[in-house]
Amino acid sequence: MKKTVNHMDNNLETAQQFVEEMNKKIxxxxxxxVYHVSPPANWMNDPNGFCFFKGEYHLFYQHHPxxxxxxxxxxxxxxxxxxxxxxxxxxxxxxxxxYDKNGCFSGSAIEKDGKLxxxxxxxxxxxxxxxxxxxxxxxxxxxxxxxxxxKLAENPVIAAAPEGDIHPHHFRDPxxxxxxxxxxxxxxxxxKTNQGQALLFRSPDLINWEFVNVMAKGEGNFGFMxxxxxxxxxxxxxxxxxxxxxxKPEGIxxxxxxxxxxxxxxxxxxxxxxxHGPFQLLDYGFDFYAPQTTIDNKxxxxxxxxxxxxESPMPTQSCxxxxxxxxxxxxxxxxxxxxxxxxxxxxxxxxxxxYYTQVMVEGELALEGISGDHVELELVIDAQAASRFGLKLRxxxxxxxETVLTYTRDDSLVSLDRNRSxxxxxxxxxxxxxxxxxxxxxxxFIDKSSVEIFINGGTTVMTARVYPSExxxxxxxFADQPIQIINxxxxxxx
Ligand code: FRU
Numbered sequence: 001m002k003k004t005v006n007h008m009d010n011n012l013e014t015a016q017q018f019v020e021e022m023n024k025k026i027x028x029x030x031x032x033x034v035y036h037v038s039p040p041a042n043w044m045n046d047p048n049g050f051c052f053f054k055g056e057y058h059l060f061y062q063h064h065p066x067x068x069x070x071x072x073x074x075x076x077x078x079x080x081x082x083x084x085x086x087x088x089x090x091x092x093x094x095x096x097x098x099y100d101k102n103g104c105f106s107g108s109a110i111e112k113d114g115k116l117x118x119x120x121x122x123x124x125x126x127x128x129x130x131x132x133x134x135x136x137x138x139x140x141x142x143x144x145x146x147x148x149x150x151k152l153a154e155n156p157v158i159a160a161a162p163e164g165d166i167h168p169h170h171f172r173d174p175x176x177x178x179x180x181x182x183x184x185x186x187x188x189x190x191x192k193t194n195q196g197q198a199l200l201f202r203s204p205d206l207i208n209w210e211f212v213n214v215m216a217k218g219e220g221n222f223g224f225m226x227x228x229x230x231x232x233x234x235x236x237x238x239x240x241x242x243x244x245x246x247x248k249p250e251g252i253x254x255x256x257x258x259x260x261x262x263x264x265x266x267x268x269x270x271x272x273x274x275x276h277g278p279f280q281l282l283d284y285g286f287d288f289y290a291p292q293t294t295i296d297n298k299x300x301x302x303x304x305x306x307x308x309x310x311e312s313p314m315p316t317q318s319c320x321x322x323x324x325x326x327x328x329x330x331x332x333x334x335x336x337x338x339x340x341x342x343x344x345x346x347x348x349x350x351x352x353x354x355y356y357t358q359v360m361v362e363g364e365l366a367l368e369g370i371s372g373d374h375v376e377l378e379l380v381i382d383a384q385a386a387s388r389f390g391l392k393l394r395x396x397x398x399x400x401x402e403t404v405l406t407y408t409r410d411d412s413l414v415s416l417d418r419n420r421s422x423x424x425x426x427x428x429x430x431x432x433x434x435x436x437x438x439x440x441x442x443x444x445f446i447d448k449s450s451v452e453i454f455i456n457g458g459t460t461v462m463t464a465r466v467y468p469s470e471x472x473x474x475x476x477x478f479a480d481q482p483i484q485i486i487n488x489x490x491x492x493x494x
Contacts, residue, residue: 011094015065015074019091026320030470031449034374035349035493036307037061037078037086037325042068044323046173046228046290047304048075049092049109052297053116053146056081059304060092060118061325062106068317073103073123079146082345083302083328092118092141092149099124099137099156106173106228107138108292110183110206116146117206119185121172122156136161136171138187140206154207158187162199162211165191171199173228175292176206179269186215186229188242195219196226196244200272213272216240216263222279223247223259228290231267234301235333238267240274241282243290252413252430253281256309260291262338280337284431285416285463287312287450288326301331302343307450307463315423315467316449326463327445327452334459341458342445350376350491359485361389364478370490371473377444379488383409383435386481393444393451394421394466395474402476403451403466407433407440414455414462422468431460439486447493 022041026032038044043064050059056079063076075093078086093104100122107120118141127133137156141149161171166189173188183203190196197217203209218226223244230241243260260283265276282291283305291305307324308314314322329340354369370377373394383389390406404417414433419426433440433455443454453462477485 011096012074012091015094016091019065022320029316029319029321031316031319031467032321033324033447033450035084036327036447036450039063039076039321039323040088041321042066043070043321044076044306044325045070045308046106046306047292047325048106048120049118050292050294050302050304051109051111051116052294053109053111055297056146057083057294057296058109058116058146059086059325060109061323063091065091068314068320068322073105075104075118075120077147082348083343084345084348089147092147093120095123097122097139097151097155099139105136106290108175110176110178112206114144116143117141117176118143118149119157119174119176119206121174123172132169134169136169138174138185138209152207157207158201158209161189164214165193166197166199166214167192170225175228175230177231184231185209186231186240188225188227188229190225191217194224196223196242198226198229198240198242215267215272216274216276218244221248221250221254227258228292230291230293232293232295232301234331237264237333238274239264239333239338240276241291241293244279252432255427255429256286257311258289258309260289260305264333264336277336282338282340283461283463285429285453285461286418286425286427287465288463293331300343303329303331303340308465313425314465324450324465329458329461337459339458340461341454342443342452349493351494352492354490356485356488359477359488360482361477361479361485362482364476366474366476367488370475370488372446372475372490372492373473374447374493376491376493377442377446377475377488379442380486381440381442382484382486383407383438383440384481384483386479386483389479389483390477391442391444392474392476392478393446394468394472395476396469396472397474398471399469401468401472402474403464403468405442405444405453405462409435414460416453416462416464418464418466421464421466422472424465424467429462429464431455431462433460445493
């Protein structure tokens with residue numbers, strides 16, 4: 001290997017100091033998450049380089065350290081021993097080389113010979129139009145300890161998008177993995193006529209890459225560009241995750257600006273083509289984008305996504321920060337679909353358990369001890385003969401604030417309504433959820449400015465950012481005819 005560039009990281013240190021100063025000013029702000037990863041200050045988007053390295057989980061993220069708006073991208077960094085408590089580390093990557101001078105865009109991480117390699121997209125603006133005037137290449141940085149990274153002298157290691165029906169400029173977000181002694185990377189792309197696609201590359205050493213094939217391509221309503229692809233083997237099948245930009249709404253689905261989902265199939269490593277089934281969403285809420293997965297030392301496939309959406313108002317920007325990550329979710333395939341559940345380690349956050357059993361609800365009901373703005377609720381509802389029932393979270397009666405989850409029997413829909421959630425964007429998102437034995441099982445994670453609802457064991461998940469007032473801590477249950485809450489547990493989450 002050639003000598004690596006010795007980076008003075010001037011940029012990086014200035015950025016780090018700036019963020020640390022800002023952090024002192026914003027800590028304790030009422031919308032700051034208690035147990036979700038969020039930036040120390042200023043802007044965060046996509047999870048990057050999620051990995052398990054030397055006994056710890058590392059998570060990097062797209063970061064603009066100088067303002068709560070998107071800008072030239074750095075890589076922020078946190079690590080954790082247990083996926084529950086995260087420690088902030090110094091910023092890992094700063095833009096500055098000729099090939100990444102306008103941003104170190106999204107990418108992934110892999111361990112090789114005891115070192116941690118980051119593969120990311122170097123972004124360069126070649127003119128004023130950020131859709132057309134861009135040059136995106138793939139670059140590497142390496143670290144012995146997982147904290148300080150050095151960009152390789154060989155960069156960019158993939159200097160241009162391949163020939164063919166491949167857009168020359170939109171070429172980003174490499175996800176790298178190892179298979180039978182070779183390295184593979186899947187990279188986000190689009191055709192020259194604006195259909196999203198994922199490109200497969202192969203390398204013996206992470207430095208020399210050859211293009212294998214278009215792994216999968218979107219046809220019909222499948223987005224004009226696929227961002228942040230991910231690929232893994234799970235429960236005997238291959239899964240390609242991608243974030244298609246600009247799918248059009250179809251019925252109750254695809255109402256966010258961009259989607260994130262997956263296809264299940266089989267990758268032929270010789271031809272580089274994936275034969276696969278239909279696109280399915282990973283989350284049916286408002287705020288879920290650019291998910292990335294890793295596999296840990298227990299062989300578990302774990303996913304984290306950006307818990308926001310492009311171009312959706314973010315009221316926290318006026319408080320000096322923006323962006324958060326979802327909870328780490330454990331993925332399994334069941335009945336041809338991905339099921340996601342919060343990793344079990346999150347139970348370590350629980351304290352002050354409150355338990356109820358066999359509670360009848362008709363009309364609206366509040367229960368003593370069931371309230372809060374950073375809590376977990378777990379409940380099983382027997383729907384009995386009710387045609388409409390659900391719960392209200394983050395209720396502030398005086399201000400008329402509430403975030404409402406409603407089940408309607410006639411169409412089997414769960415609706416998450418944030419039209420009265422406080423500040424920020426409103427809207428309703430829906431998902432079709434069959435009752436199981438006439439029951440609905442819910443696990444709700446509330447954290448200051450977010451709700452994540454895992455329905456029927458994680459077969460459907462709905463995630464939303466909400467920005468209620470500080471007093472919005474009420475929780476209510478409602479039903480048009482009697483339902484029975486078979487059991488209900490609530491914990492404060494520390
Ligand atoms: C997805 C994305 C990526 C890109 C990054 C830039 O949210 O647009 O495609 O690498 O964000 O911050």
